[in-house]
Structure formats: structure tokens, C-alpha cells
Amino acid sequence: MVDELLFFMEVVVGGLLAGTMYSLVALGFVLIFKASATFNFSQGAMVFFSVLAFCGFMQDFNIPFVLAFILAALLMVVVGLCTERLVLRPLMNASEDTVLMATIGLGYVLEGLAQAAWGVEVRRLDLGIGDFPVPWIADNLKLFISALDIFAGLVAALMIIGLFLLFKYTKIGLGLRAVADDAGAASSIGIPLKHIMLLVWSAAGVVALVAGCMWGARAGVQFALVDLALKALPVLIIGGFSSIPGAIVGGLIIGATEKVLEVYIGPFFGGAIEGWAPYVLAIFFLLYRPEGLFGEKIIRRV
Amino acid sequence: MKPVFMTYTKKDLINLAVCMVLSVLVIPTFITTEYWYTSILIPWLCLALATIGQQVVMGYTGQLALGAAGFMAAGAFAMFNLILRVPDLGFVGSLIVSGLIAAAFGILFGLPSLKVRGIYLMVATLASQFFIIWMIDKFGWFKNYDSSGIITAQDIVILGKPFTTPLAMYFVCLAVTTVLTLLAMNMARGSTGRNWMAVRDMDIAAESMGVSLLKTKVQAFAISAFYCGVAGALFAFCYLKSLEPVAFDIKLSFKILFMCILGGLGTINGAFIGAAFILLFPVLLNAVGNNVFHGAIDATIISSIEQVIFGGLMIIFMIYEPLGMAKLWENIKQKMSLKFQSSNVKDLKSSLSKKS
Numbered sequence: 001m002v003d004e005l006l007f008f009m010e011v012v013v014g015g016l017l018a019g020t021m022y023s024l025v026a027l028g029f030v031l032i033f034k035a036s037a038t039f040n041f042s043q044g045a046m047v048f049f050s051v052l053a054f055c056g057f058m059q060d061f062n063i064p065f066v067l068a069f070i071l072a073a074l075l076m077v078v079v080g081l082c083t084e085r086l087v088l089r090p091l092m093n094a095s096e097d098t099v100l101m102a103t104i105g106l107g108y109v110l111e112g113l114a115q116a117a118w119g120v121e122v123r124r125l126d127l128g129i130g131d132f133p134v135p136w137i138a139d140n141l142k143l144f145i146s147a148l149d150i151f152a153g154l155v156a157a158l159m160i161i162g163l164f165l166l167f168k169y170t171k172i173g174l175g176l177r178a179v180a181d182d183a184g185a186a187s188s189i190g191i192p193l194k195h196i197m198l199l200v201w202s203a204a205g206v207v208a209l210v211a212g213c214m215w216g217a218r219a220g221v222q223f224a225l226v227d228l229a230l231k232a233l234p235v236l237i238i239g240g241f242s243s244i245p246g247a248i249v250g251g252l253i254i255g256a257t258e259k260v261l262e263v264y265i266g267p268f269f270g271g272a273i274e275g276w277a278p279y280v281l282a283i284f285f286l287l288y289r290p291e292g293l294f295g296e297k298i299i300r301r302v
Numbered sequence: 303m304k305p306v307f308m309t310y311t312k313k314d315l316i317n318l319a320v321c322m323v324l325s326v327l328v329i330p331t332f333i334t335t336e337y338w339y340t341s342i343l344i345p346w347l348c349l350a351l352a353t354i355g356q357q358v359v360m361g362y363t364g365q366l367a368l369g370a371a372g373f374m375a376a377g378a379f380a381m382f383n384l385i386l387r388v389p390d391l392g393f394v395g396s397l398i399v400s401g402l403i404a405a406a407f408g409i410l411f412g413l414p415s416l417k418v419r420g421i422y423l424m425v426a427t428l429a430s431q432f433f434i435i436w437m438i439d440k441f442g443w444f445k446n447y448d449s450s451g452i453i454t455a456q457d458i459v460i461l462g463k464p465f466t467t468p469l470a471m472y473f474v475c476l477a478v479t480t481v482l483t484l485l486a487m488n489m490a491r492g493s494t495g496r497n498w499m500a501v502r503d504m505d506i507a508a509e510s511m512g513v514s515l516l517k518t519k520v521q522a523f524a525i526s527a528f529y530c531g532v533a534g535a536l537f538a539f540c541y542l543k544s545l546e547p548v549a550f551d552i553k554l555s556f557k558i559l560f561m562c563i564l565g566g567l568g569t570i571n572g573a574f575i576g577a578a579f580i581l582l583f584p585v586l587l588n589a590v591g592n593n594v595f596h597g598a599i600d601a602t603i604i605s606s607i608e609q610v611i612f613g614g615l616m617i618i619f620m621i622y623e624p625l626g627m628a629k630l631w632e633n634i635k636q637k638m639s640l641k642f643q644s645s646n647v648k649d650l651k652s653s654l655s656k657k658s
């Protein structure tokens with residue numbers, strides 16, 4: 001009985017920590033959605049692009065770890081700048097669906113560019129933190145929890161706190177919130193919309209880079225990351241598109257539920273239900289609470 | 303223009319006749335290489351059919367859906383099992399029933415569209431994509447307990463006659479595509495299509511005018527999935543000649559989405575234009591890579607460039623012409639006819655002045 005309980009705990013904790021990885025991807029979506037009400041479908045491609053560039057800098061040019069990270073982050077700022085100039089500004093007055101489709105196109109561009117520049121083979125990314133159980137926890141609590149999972153959880157927590165402080169207490173954060181509330185009114189009182197957009201896209205790019213490092217360290221830096229990032233969508237639906245805490249809680253819920261379902265119900269169906277369980281969970285959420293747990297209620301004017 | 307036959311104008315009938323002559327007489331006489339049939343014409347017809355399905359739900363009804371390949375897989379495997387287990391149905395019967403089975407899935411996964419729209423609906427329809435592929439993969443019955451993972455598709459036999467040569471398969475695809483395209487055009491022009499478009503343009507207004515949202519949306523999803531299912535069955539039996547769930551992954555769904563959007567949302571001919579473009583462009587790019595650069599460029603780089611160009615085109619079209627290539631074609635035609643007319647007027651004027 002105790003063993004079973006321990007096993008259950010292990011599954012749940014492992015799921016929760018894996019869920020923070022989804023949260024990291026979802027965070028990038030939320031940042032952009034909050035500031036511009038744009039759904040950035042290319043976030044998954046940004047994750048892939050940034051981490052592949054990071055690996056490329058490190059492995060092809062032998063640039064040291066920290067410098068390569070900074071270079072990759074700068075590259076994401078450039079991507080943000082180009083996106084703002086070339087994609088978002090011309091589509092300023094277009095409908096939501098049009099912008100969404102344009103970001104799907106942007107995702108394709110980023111994926112293609114990344115593969116053209118750095119190749120298609122799977123790259124290993126070593127963060128210096130192994131993907132194996134921490135001995136101390138395994139000995140004392142009898143739980144097998146990966147060090148990488150714990151590290152990802154810590155990084156996610158730090159980023160959330162940082163973003164929260166940024167949004168709450170800085171002038172930039174105030175501007176961001178004003179733009180999110182009403183872009184027209186914000187620009188009329190002198191908040192520079194372009195700078196805000198650039199800032200948000202750059203921040204989303206850096207978040208994508210961090211998420212990419214976590215995923216890359218676990219699963220290898222490869223194209224499949226883009227598909228993995230799609231799982232951030234159900235996370236967003238559960239948490240709400242415009243809420244940073246929502247992204248985290250959504251990620252935790254998806255991570256834990258998917259693992260529990262996989263371990264306890266999966267065997268009856270031949271396994272691998274992880275692939276679709278989050279989406280079905282999202283559908284049930286949509287039916288009862290379309291705006292998500294923390295999202296603002298969607299009001300459509302006729 | 304005055305309607306001549308069943309509210310079709312003379313121009314429509316001429317267009318139809320030209321298309322039929324081109325596809326039935328001209329193409330079979332002038333194109334003799336098998337490559338064109340097996341690698342270009344057959345997949346073009348199949349994917350165009352699937353794109354029409356996507357058009358119904360996305361272009362006409364305005365519901366953002368991203369699961370066409372899932373329904374195609376449902377259709378393809380339904381076809382395989384029907385021919386295997388119910389041989390009395392025959393090819394055409396099986397094709398229709400497998401379309402209906404796909405339509406059932408379409409209704410099931412289209413239900414969330416009653417509650418949500420936009421990106422929310424996209425996520426809900428992604429569930430269908432992953433669920434259907436998983437279901438086929440995990441339950442051996444669908445694959446007739448074949449362990450190799452790739453099943454060879456049965457030969458096509460209609461009324462006792464085998465259709466196995468590329469040309470014969472092309473005609474099978476052509477016949478099915480023609481019938482379903484005409485049907486789709488009629489639906490789009492009729493009250494069904496008007497309801498779809500009313501829901502697309504403003505669902506609340508449509509509802510207040512007495513258009514049932516439930517009926518219209520579910521109907522659109524069912525018809526869309528039916529088209530995708532039939533297209534998937536043809537895709538597997540005429541083009542791939544094998545059945546494997548991997549062939550219908552999310553990439554194919556995105557491809558069909560691109561065909562639909564680049565071709566032109568809310569148009570039937572856009573489906574054909576978009577499918578032709580997405581299918582032919584990589585062929586062209588490869589030919590350029592092989593002949594101009596003599597293979598100096600790696601194949602993976604070419605496919606990456608292709609991806610960049612597709613994505614870039616998507617952005618450009620969204621900015622400058624959200625209605626896609628069909629609209630572009632329409633504009634060109636209009637400009638040409640204007641020029642033609644104005645030159646006619648000039649001729650008339652000059653001849654008049656000569657007379658006087």
C-alpha cells in the first residue's frame with residue numbers, strides 16, 4: 001500500500017515537474033497574447049529556432065556556453081524586431097484569424113531558416129544537469145525524481161517571479177498592461193506601441209530559448225520540438241490565454257493528468273495516450289469554461 | 303448573364319466543358335509518362351478534394367479547423383477494412399461508406415465548434431488529428447493485425463474490371479473528384495452554402511435570422527470530413543498504394559491548410575490552385591536545384607528553403623491578398639477583359655472615324 005502510494009506520488013510529482021516544461025512554452029504565448037491580443041502560433045517554431053541557434057553557436061563555432069546563450073538571446077531580439085516590422089505592423093488592423101494564419105506562416109519560415117542554417121540532424125544539448133534521479137531524494141523520500149525536472153521547475157519559478165515583478169512594479173510593465181487593455185487608448189497617451197511590441201516579442205523569444213534549452217536537454221534538439229510545443233495549446237486553454245499564473249497552473253494540470261492517465265489508464269488501451277489526452281482534456285474544459293481557469297471572460301460585441 | 307441550365311450561366315457551362323475536355327481528352331493523349339500520373343496528377347486530385355473539404359469548414363463556414371489529415375486517415379482505413387471485410391459493397395460503395403464514417407468523426411469533433419471559435423476550436427480539432435491516428439495505430443483490428451506497420455492497399459476493382467494502371471487510376475480519381483466538386487459547387491451556391499457564409503460572416507446575426515447554428519456547423523463539419531475521408535481513401539489507394547498512419551500526420555494537415563489559404567478561402571477553384579501550387583512548387587525547386595546548381599545544394603537545404611518560401615508566401619498573402627491565389631487570378635482576368643474591351647472600343651472608334 002505504501003509502495004503504491006509512493007509510486008502514485010512519484011508519477012504525480014514527475015508529471016507536475018514535466019508540466020512546468022509545458023508552462024515555459026505556454027508562457028511565451030501568454031506574453032504576446034497579453035500585450036497584443038495576437039495568438040502567436042509560431043512560438044513552437046521560436047523554441048526550435050532559438051535552441052538550435054544556441055546549439056549551433058556552441059557546437060559549430062565553439063563559442064562558450066554563456067556567450068552563446070547571450071548571442072542566441074540577441075538573435076531572438078532580432079527575430080522579434082523583424083516580426084514586428086514585417087509581419088505585425090502591416091497586419092495592424094487585420095482580423096484575429098488573419099494574424100493567426102500569418103503567424104503560422106512565420107512558424108514555417110523560422111523552422112525552415114533554422115534547418116537551412118544549422119542542419120536537420122538531432123543535436124545533443126548538455127546543460128551540465130543530468131536527466132537522472134537525484135540520489136538524495138531517492139534515498140530519503142524514496143521518490144525517483146529527475147534532476148533536470150527539478151531544475152526546469154526552478155527556472156520556471158524564477159521566470160514567473162521575474163515576469164510578475166516586471167508587469168507589476170516597473171514602468172514598462174505598466175505600459176504593457178495599458179497596451180493589453182486598450183492599444184488605441186494607450187498610444188494616445190504616449191505609450192510607444194512599437195517599443196512595447198518589440199519588447200514583448202523579444203521577451204517571448206528569450207522565454208522560448210529557455211524553454212528550448214530544457215526540452216533540448218531532455219529530448220535532444222530536433223524538429224519534434226515543434227510538435228511538442230503544440231501541447232502548450234491545451235495548457236493555454238486550461239489556464240487561460242492572458243494569464244501568466246494560468247500558464248503555470250495549466251501546465252501543471254496537463255503534466256500531472258497526462259502522466260497519471262498514461263500510467264493508470266494507458267495500459268488498457270495499449271499506451272501512448274499522452275499524445276491526445278491533453279487535447280481531449282482541453283475540449284472538456286472548453287465546454288464548461290471556455291475562458292480557462294484564470295482568463296478573462298470572452299465578451300463579443302455584435 | 304442569363305441562366306441557361308439549372309441556374310448555371312453559359313459561361314459556367316463552357317468552363318465545365320473546357321475542363322472536362324482538358325482532363326478527359328487532352329491530358330491522356332498528350333501526357334504519356336507514368337511519372338506525371340503517379341506523382342503529380344493523382345495526388346493533385348486527391349489533395350484538391352481534401353482541400354475542398356477544408357474549404358467547406360474553413361473558407362465557407364469560417365471555423366478554424368486543423369485536422370483534415372485525421373479524417374483522411376479515417377477514410378483511408380475505413381476503405382481498407384470495408385473492402386477486406388465487406389467485399390459485396392464494391393469499390394464505389396466502400397468509398398461512399400468510408401466517407402460517411404469519416405463524416406461521423408467530423409460530427410463528433412465538430413461539436414466543440416458550437417461553443418468556441420478561432421484558436422480554441424483549432425486546439426479542439428487537433429484532438430481529432432491525434433486521436434484518430436493513435437486509434438488506428440494502437441488497435442490492431444484496423445490494420446488487420448499486420449505487424450509490419452505498412453499495409454499494401456488492395457487493387458481497385460469496379461464492376462469486375464481492375465483499375466491498376468496509372469491512367470486508369472487517374473480516371474477513377476478524376477471521376478470522383480468531378481462528381482464531388484460539382485456537388486460542392488452546388489452546395490456552395492445553394493441555401494446550404496448561404497447558411498454557411500452567413501454563419502462565417504456573423505454567427506449571431508445569422509442565428510437571429512433563423513439560421514440554426516447547430517445544424518449549419520455540424521453539417522459543415524460532416525460534409526468537410528466526408529470530402530476528406532473520400533480524398534484520404536483515394537490518396538491511399540491510388541497514390542500511396544499502401545496504408546500507414548504516419549502518412550496522415552499533422553504535417554499533412556498543415557499542408558492542406560496551406561493549400562486552402564494560399565489557394566483562396568471560400569472558393570472551390572482555389573482548392574485546385576492551392577493544391578497544384580503546394581504540390582508543384584517543391585518539384586520545381588528540386589528541378590532548379592538539380593539542373594541549375596547540379597546538386598551542389600543539399601536536398602535538406604532545398605526542402606528547408608521550400609518551407610521558408612511557403613511560410614513567407616503565407617505572410618505576404620495575408621498582408622496583401624488575404625483571399626489568396628483564386629482572387630489574384632480573378633483580378634488578372636478582370637484586368638485582361640478590361641484591356642480587351644477598351645481596345646475593342648478603340649477599334650470601334652477608329653473604324654467609325656474612318657467611315658465618317
